[in-house]
Amino acid sequence: MEEETGLSVEPGPLIGRVSRGNYAIADYLCTVIGGTLRAGDDALDARWCSAEDLHALPLVAELITTLSEWRALPE
Numbered sequence: 001m002e003e004e005t006g007l008s009v010e011p012g013p014l015i016g017r018v019s020r021g022n023y024a025i026a027d028y029l030c031t032v033i034g035g036t037l038r039a040g041d042d043a044l045d046a047r048w049c050s051a052e053d054l055h056a057l058p059l060v061a062e063l064i065t066t067l068s069e070w071r072a073l074p075e
Helices: 063-069
Strands: 007-020 023-035
Touching: 007 063
Parallel strands: none
Antiparallel strands: 007 023
8 A cells, every 4th residue: 555655554344345357356444554645656646535526536437336335435
């Protein structure tokens, strides 16, 4: 996580799994324990977003629905 976001985190419980093409994705609830949020070398931007902000972003299909079902969206 630190390489991709600049954040040190403590991984918590699994919140959901999904398959996309050849990829099996497992997402975990994490707690930030240090660092400063920044985009990794393969990204243009990294930022904290409200649930409302997410709807204005160009996200992959079904991401908001999936995160909502997992109760993983910000309030």
